[in-house]
Amino acid sequence: MKAIKxxxxxxxxxFIVVLVSVTSCKSDEVxxxxxxxxxxxxxxxxxxxxxxxxxxxxxxxxxTTKYQNNEPINVRYVGTDTVITNKDNEVKRDTIIIKxxxxxxxxxxxxxxxxxxxxGDKIYAKGDTIAVSFVLDxxxxxxxxETIKILRKSTPIDITVNSVWATFSNGMQCTYNLTANADxxxxxxxxxxxxxxxxxRKIAPVGWHVPTKEEFATLQSYVNSHLGTSGxxxxxxxxxIDWTTSTNTDAVGNDLLKxxxxxxxxxxxxxxxxxxxxxxxxxxxxxxxxxxxxxxxASWYTGILNYYNDAITSTYNTQYGLSVRCVKD
Numbered sequence: 001m002k003a004i005k006x007x008x009x010x011x012x013x014x015f016i017v018v019l020v021s022v023t024s025c026k027s028d029e030v031x032x033x034x035x036x037x038x039x040x041x042x043x044x045x046x047x048x049x050x051x052x053x054x055x056x057x058x059x060x061x062x063x064t065t066k067y068q069n070n071e072p073i074n075v076r077y078v079g080t081d082t083v084i085t086n087k088d089n090e091v092k093r094d095t096i097i098i099k100x101x102x103x104x105x106x107x108x109x110x111x112x113x114x115x116x117x118x119x120g121d122k123i124y125a126k127g128d129t130i131a132v133s134f135v136l137d138x139x140x141x142x143x144x145x146e147t148i149k150i151l152r153k154s155t156p157i158d159i160t161v162n163s164v165w166a167t168f169s170n171g172m173q174c175t176y177n178l179t180a181n182a183d184x185x186x187x188x189x190x191x192x193x194x195x196x197x198x199x200x201r202k203i204a205p206v207g208w209h210v211p212t213k214e215e216f217a218t219l220q221s222y223v224n225s226h227l228g229t230s231g232x233x234x235x236x237x238x239x240x241i242d243w244t245t246s247t248n249t250d251a252v253g254n255d256l257l258k259x260x261x262x263x264x265x266x267x268x269x270x271x272x273x274x275x276x277x278x279x280x281x282x283x284x285x286x287x288x289x290x291x292x293x294x295x296x297x298a299s300w301y302t303g304i305l306n307y308y309n310d311a312i313t314s315t316y317n318t319q320y321g322l323s324v325r326c327v328k329d
Contacts (some may be wrong), residue, residue: 040329041205042066053222055215056328058208059265061189063286065173067201071305073192074157074171096213145187162276166319171196171203174321187242188269188281191321194299197288208326213291213300215312215327218271219264220302228261233311234304235259237266244268244282246307255308266304272321280321282306286322 035057037049039066048059066072158164159174173192175185196203197210202208212220223236230236232251238252238259246253260266270281286303293299293315301322305311316322 028056035123039326041207042070043067047205050115052219052262054263055219055265057219058326060186061262061267061269062192062203062324062326063185063189064203064205065190067203068079068201068206069201071201072156073171073196073199073203074159076157076168076170078256087144121226165272165276165321166274169195171199172321173203174272176272176281177188177209177322188267189323192288192293192324193321194288194318197290197299197324203324204326207329209329210290210324211327213289216287216289216302216313220313223262223264226254226261229258230261231258232309234309236262237264237311238285238304239265239267242268242282244306248307248309250309251307252304252309267323268306269323271323274319286316286320288322305324 036051038046039049039058040046041062043064043066045063047062049056050059065074071077126251131244157168157172159169159172160178160290162178165174171193171254173190173196175190176188179185192203202209220233220237222313224233227233227236233250235258237252240256240259243253243256243259248254252259266287268282268283268285269283271286272278284303286301289302290301291300295315297318298315299318301312301314301316305312
């Protein structure tokens, strides 16, 4: 009888040890609140989202080709739209004086009788003053409000040319190796230079934004406190697929099944360098923050490498093309 009781006690003790061990392990894992959802960008792309700690993140890389106002990213705009309105019961002006700002001027009017002698092909020097004369049918001279819009110039940016990517200060986006493969674009997203990231027209969906350096730090701090089986922040953030394997101990590419306890699902989308060349698909993932760096021409990013065992916080030249993850406002 005593032997049976002893055996029961030993079994009960072993069960308690296992239970404590399992509970302790689970307490180390990232605690998402279980809330997952979606968000849609201006292009109509739908992204999965997840809440990690106090933040809600996209779990996919951004792939929009437009700003929030629906203007394409890969377009250069010069100057601003100018709207001139003549008030009712006033004689309509027949001359508009414009200080040329580099825009090729186009005049548009709702009046079908509107004519202009402006030569749209004429080349002016920046800073020139131009007198634009136009004619309206005399019956329309009074008692009608006339609005004339001078549109700013827009020119597509050819991001296939490496020298363009390397030198233009405008916002730009592209796919890795300029691929048009839809599955690849959905998986890895697009690459954006820093000018696109900080443009006032915003590339994030409405209600979302490109994270600051500090918001990335908040994410990493939370994940670091709940590493679970991943062992380090980089593995806890990285997805379990698509990373090139590595023999380095605890590296992201070593034992991929231990990755992604955070469900952040960081992908190795590579980057586009200052020269315009593409590097690192399957090996590295870098995500812009909106925070400017300590020196001119450099800004902060968060990165992960397949052969390394920690997340990287550093700066890159703003001409680089990196991935973007958005966080909810």
